[in-house]
Amino acid sequence: MPHLVAVLALHDVVPFDLATPCEIFSRVRLTDGSAPYQLRVCGVAPRIRAQAYDLCVHHGLDGLRDADTVMVPGVNTPQTPVPPAAIAALQAAAARGARLASLCTGAFVLAAAGLLDGLAATTHWQASALMAARYPAVRVDPAALYVDNGLILTAAGAAAGMDLCLHMVRRDWGAAVAAAAARDAVMPLERAGGQSQFILHEPPASSAGLAPLLAWMTANLHHPLTVEIIAARAAMSPRNLARRFREQTGTTPLQWVLTARIRRAQHLLETTTRSIEQIATDAGFDSAVTFRNRFTRVTGTSPSAWRHSFGGGGPLPRAGRPATATLSA
Structure with a gap:
């Protein structure tokens, strides 16, 4: 049976957020061409008031019962x-x-139901202070694109909702299926949940910013990359490099390198059968032990568990049987 996805429509719903899961999940196809998801929009009333128009929905709240x-x-x-x-x-x-997953200020709805108490969660950065004040039991992360607590997930505003939906597809069916859905939706399967919602960009001078440097760093992740080495490559002082990096990427050079290495390792775990030791070397870690510790700290799970979750894709968890994945962004 297809995995049933019910989208809850409240009055004053953001139409883009409502359309996002319908758009992403409806595009998913398995290798045999079958559609693994079934979509259903459920409203608190037959006619839902939105921003510029009203929505007619075919299911009430009872449509959530078997979702x-x-x-x-x-x-x-x-x-x-x-x-x-x-x-x-x-x-x-x-x-x-x-x-259960929320998009943008939908996190307020989950919080009102008490479902985010004690959990990390995110919402649109403009609403994060309000959420933290209204729901002090929730650990609000105002910067994360999305947060995955296993059976409870939250996403920031607008495009972050698409990131979350693709993340869920990848968690359910593996990277290849999610990448195909991303291509069909003409968007990249790139951004991880821990990436900052907003990045400050200073006006570029005569160069193209940090793009050439980032490309060089990406190509050399398997080599030692210290701040001094990166700064020398960029012809900057370490202090100036740190400032430019913070302004244009929202993070530090070494944190960027660590994130890039983890993402390379994730890709290798999802798409190859290389050993953990080989992947540690290919991703630029000095040992498998360091790799396992760093990977677990960043993703909340082990490399082997990540490969098991995202490397192939098997039957989806049905409602009533809690999923075993407990990744946190």
Whole structure:
């Protein structure tokens, strides 16, 4: 049976957020051409008020009862109280083991239902302070694109919702299927959940910014890359390099290198059968022990578990049988 994805439509829903899971999940195809997801939009009323128009939905809240995944789009005014019936439906879905994911200010809806208490979560950066104040039991990360707690996931605003949906596809069916869906949607399967929501860019001078340097670093991840080596390549002082890096990438040179090495390792784990020791070397780590420790610290799981989760893709967890993945962005 296809994995049933129910999209919850509240009044004042953000149309882009509502359309995002419908667009991404409907594009997914397995290698045999079959569609692994079934979509359903469920509203608190037959007619939902949106920004510039009304939406007619064919399912009520009872459509959430057998859903394997429930997506909660954002609303334009997150301060608006969530209908008690919607809260009860979400709590019931969570209690039976369904996967719940919010987009943008949809995190306020999950928080109102008490489903984010004690968890890390994200929302649009402009609403993060309000969320932290309203729900102090939630560990709000204002910078993350998305946060994966296993059965509870949250995404930041706009395009981050697409990142989250593709991440879920990759978690369900592996990198190849997710990459095909990303190509079909004409978007990259690139951004990880820990990437900053917003990056400051200073106006470029006569050069093309850090792009050539980043390309060189990417091509040399398997070599030692210290701040001094990177600064010498860029013809900058280490201090100036650190400033430019923070302005244009939102992070430090060494953190960028670590993230790039982890992402290369993820790609190799997903697409090759190389040993952990070989992947550690190819990704630029000095030993398999260091690689395992760093990988686990960054992704929340071991390299072997990552390969098991994302390297192939098997039957999806059905609602009522909690998923075993506990990755955190």
